[in-house]
Amino acid sequence: MAKTSLIERDVLVDMPRSQGGRARLRRGRSDEPDVRALRLPSGFPWILPSLVLCVGLIYYCVGYTGYISTLSWDGLSPNPPSVGYHNYTTGILHDPVFWGALKHTAIFFVATFVAQTFLGLLFAVLLHAKVKLGVVYKVIIFVPVMLAPAIMAPVFREMFSPPGQFNEVLHHLGLGFLTQPWIGQSSTALAVVAAITIWEWTGVNFVLYYAAIGQIDRSMIDAARIDGAGNIRVIVSIVWPSVRGTTFALATLSVIGALKTFDVPYLVTNTGPNDATQFLGTYIYQMVVTLDHVGYAAALSIVLLVLSLILAIALQLRSRRGKLT
Amino acid sequence: MFETRNRGQRIALQILLTILVLPFLFPLIVMVQGSLQGQGWGNYRVVLDVPGLWRFFLNTVIITVGVVLLVYVVAMLAAYGFAKLRIRGKELFFWLLLGCLTLPEVVLLAPLFVTDLKLGLYNTYWAVVVPLAALQVPFAVLLVRNFLEGVPDELFEAIRVDGANAFGVFRFLIVPLTRPIASAVAIFTLVGAWNDYLMPLVFLQKQSMQTVTLVPQFFQGEFNDDQTKILASAVLTALPEIVAYLFLQRHFERGLTAGAIK
Numbered sequence: 001m002a003k004t005s006l007i008e009r010d011v012l013v014d015m016p017r018s019q020g021g022r023a024r025l026r027r028g029r030s031d032e033p034d035v036r037a038l039r040l041p042s043g044f045p046w047i048l049p050s051l052v053l054c055v056g057l058i059y060y061c062v063g064y065t066g067y068i069s070t071l072s073w074d075g076l077s078p079n080p081p082s083v084g085y086h087n088y089t090t091g092i093l094h095d096p097v098f099w100g101a102l103k104h105t106a107i108f109f110v111a112t113f114v115a116q117t118f119l120g121l122l123f124a125v126l127l128h129a130k131v132k133l134g135v136v137y138k139v140i141i142f143v144p145v146m147l148a149p150a151i152m153a154p155v156f157r158e159m160f161s162p163p164g165q166f167n168e169v170l171h172h173l174g175l176g177f178l179t180q181p182w183i184g185q186s187s188t189a190l191a192v193v194a195a196i197t198i199w200e201w202t203g204v205n206f207v208l209y210y211a212a213i214g215q216i217d218r219s220m221i222d223a224a225r226i227d228g229a230g231n232i233r234v235i236v237s238i239v240w241p242s243v244r245g246t247t248f249a250l251a252t253l254s255v256i257g258a259l260k261t262f263d264v265p266y267l268v269t270n271t272g273p274n275d276a277t278q279f280l281g282t283y284i285y286q287m288v289v290t291l292d293h294v295g296y297a298a299a300l301s302i303v304l305l306v307l308s309l310i311l312a313i314a315l316q317l318r319s320r321r322g323k324l325t
Numbered sequence: 326m327f328e329t330r331n332r333g334q335r336i337a338l339q340i341l342l343t344i345l346v347l348p349f350l351f352p353l354i355v356m357v358q359g360s361l362q363g364q365g366w367g368n369y370r371v372v373l374d375v376p377g378l379w380r381f382f383l384n385t386v387i388i389t390v391g392v393v394l395l396v397y398v399v400a401m402l403a404a405y406g407f408a409k410l411r412i413r414g415k416e417l418f419f420w421l422l423l424g425c426l427t428l429p430e431v432v433l434l435a436p437l438f439v440t441d442l443k444l445g446l447y448n449t450y451w452a453v454v455v456p457l458a459a460l461q462v463p464f465a466v467l468l469v470r471n472f473l474e475g476v477p478d479e480l481f482e483a484i485r486v487d488g489a490n491a492f493g494v495f496r497f498l499i500v501p502l503t504r505p506i507a508s509a510v511a512i513f514t515l516v517g518a519w520n521d522y523l524m525p526l527v528f529l530q531k532q533s534m535q536t537v538t539l540v541p542q543f544f545q546g547e548f549n550d551d552q553t554k555i556l557a558s559a560v561l562t563a564l565p566e567i568v569a570y571l572f573l574q575r576h577f578e579r580g581l582t583a584g585a586i587k
Contacts, residue, residue, distance in 0.1 A: 042410065042411055042412065043405070043406030043407070043409070043410025043411055043412040043415075044406070044412050044413075045406075046402045046403060046405055046406030046410060046491070046495075047402070047403045047406040047407060047412060047418060049398075049399045049402055049403065050399045050400065050402070050403035050422060050462055050466060051403075051418060051421070051422070053395075053399055053455070053458060053459050053462055054422055054425045054459045054462050054463055055418075055421050055422065055425070057455065057456065057459045058425045058428055058433070058459055058460075059421075060436070061432065061433045061436040061437060062428075062432065064435075064436035064439075064440075065432060065433075065435060065436050068435055068436070075435070075438070075439075119345075122345070123342075123345070123346075126338065126341070126342055126345075127342070129328070129329055129338060130329065130335070131335075131338060131339055131342060132339060137342055137346050139570075139571065139574070140346050140349050140350050141346065141349055142570070142574075142577070142578070143349075143353070143567055143570060144349060144352075145516075146516060146566045146567065146569075146570045146577075147520075147563050147566055147567070148519065148520035148521075148522065148537070148538050148562075148563075148566070149520070149522070150520070150522035150538035150539070150541065151520075151537070151538060151540070151541060151559050151562045151563050152352065152356075152559065152563070153541060154541045154545075154552070154555045154556060154559055155352050155355055155356040155359070155556060155559055156352065158355065158359060158552055158556070159351075159352060159355050165351075165355045169351075199348070199349060199352065202349070207578050207582060208582060210578075211578070211582040225328070231328055256426075256427050256429075259429055260429040260430070260431070262431060262522070262523055263522045263523070267522075267541075280429075280431075281429060281431045281523075284431045284432075284434070285431055285434065285523070285527075288434050288435050288438070289434075289527065294435050297434075297435060298435055301429075301431065301432040301434075301435070302432075304429055304431070304432060305427075305428065305429070305432050308427040308428070308429060309424070309427050312426070312427045
């Protein structure tokens with residue numbers, strides 16, 4: 001075993017040499033006397049396929065995008081001129097559509113996260129009570145998660161159109177004065193996109209909260225009940241703090257999801273009217289595919305990537321810090 | 326969690342739940358109802374008679390199976406390596422993988438487009454399967470690694486003392502042991518691949534290669550915005566997912582919770 005392990009170690013040091021920086025970092029620790037290390041076979045060949053597939057492909061793409069972002073390129077011409085930081089400084093910084101998309105993303109994130117958290121937790125709490133046909137409710141809440149937004153898009157376009165079923169229901173409820181062209185006007189289009197997303201994703205929050213609530217120590221709740229706590233008090237003082245980890249996980253998912261938003265605004269509202277439902281994903285897509293501003297799209301992509309990384313890391317750090325105190 | 330003290334409260338709770346759940350049911354009702362307007366079931370016959378409809382399903386199935394297999398194999402191997410084997414700079418590699426978790430797929434568009442054209446992969450399954458798998462692998466590795474780290478090392482030492490090499494350990498210990506978490510991985514990979522829209526939209530321009538998520542657009546052209554037919558096609562494409570979910574309900578939910586509660 002020791003012999004093969006030595007051979008593999010040579011391979012190991014050799015392999016990353018072509019990848020520059022990483023090799024140095026790994027060689028630095030290579031002389032530690034570790035009994036386990038000698039006995040265990042090296043795991044590097046095992047993780048290699050994943051590194052080639054993910055790190056290889058994705059980091060290659062990110063690097064390539066970074067390079068393209070310094071060009072003024074339509075995606076076709078063989079020798080695009082380099083423009084340095086031009087795409088970022090004079091481009092993105094002064095692009096009202098970009099800032100608009102960012103604002104929509106922020107509003108969209110807050111709206112969807114608050115609504116999904118509230119509804120998800122509410123359903124989870126209510127379905128933990130003794131209700132009849134609990135499974136039916138669970139299925140109804142979760143089915144939207146399964147359905148592709150692209151497939152549901154025509155349904156929502158019809159539903160929110162002026163003669164659509166949503167306005168019809170408002171009429172029947174005696175709220176006829178509220179009827180309006182929901183998709184066709186800037187003031188409500190973003191709300192429609194958010195509502196569709198809430199419809200689609202509440203099931204995820206629900207299932208996760210449902211599982212998290214199942215793990216809460218029952219005796220804690222029983223004790224609170226004996227002390228006279230009512231339903232609301234139990235939810236606020238015991239359930240909500242207990243599912244904190246899940247809330248942070250869901251917040252992270254929502255932030256990344258909001259930054260990735262593409263299908264719904266692209267298919268339901270067509271990013272309009274007047275860019276009212278423009279998001280970073282749809283904007284980048286338009287820049288690449290319909291307008292051929294590939295260099296500018298690459299710069300936008302890099303900004304998007306940095307934003308998602310920073311926000312995801314910030315949320316993770318916050319969630320950890322909370323655990324310690 | 327939520328206490329109902331008497332019959333009245335129990336009924337009130339049931340009514341409240343039913344009202345709350347209605348908005349979730351509503352779009353599905355709109356979809357089915359809309360698909361039956363005009364010619365009624367005839368809409369479905371017209372949609373099913375469109376030549377090449379099955380091709381969309383076939384393409385989606387091929388792509389989904391490809392992604393799930395690729396993610397399964399790659400993630401299993403990697404999770405075993407990360408959890409139980411000796412790797413120098415292990416955590417560095419792990420963080421490199423996790424960095425891919427936040428990546429929005431739209432970032433990949435331009436570079437993949439150029440590369441696919443160069444390699445002749447444009448309009449092939451590979452153009453969609455490989456990037457989709459690459460985007461799913463990090464999360465799968467994270468899940469399976471967490472799972473395997475909960476398995477005591479003694480088990481691995483025992484089987485190695487019995488003479489199994491690393492491959493034997495993988496084949497006879499890892500594969501059977503990880504079955505529950507593997508089904509979770511398979512399911513969320515499946516849903517992700519099946520529902521993906523952007524990748525096929527950009528990389529599969531040839532109609533015979535397109536997937537079910539592109540069906541609504543296809544029918545918009547085909548039926549000149551005849552909503553009833555478009556909705557009928559939406560029902561037909563949504564149906565397999567709903568049926569699959571109803572049969573595998575428990576697995577789906579476990580797959581989700583395995584991801585976030587750990």
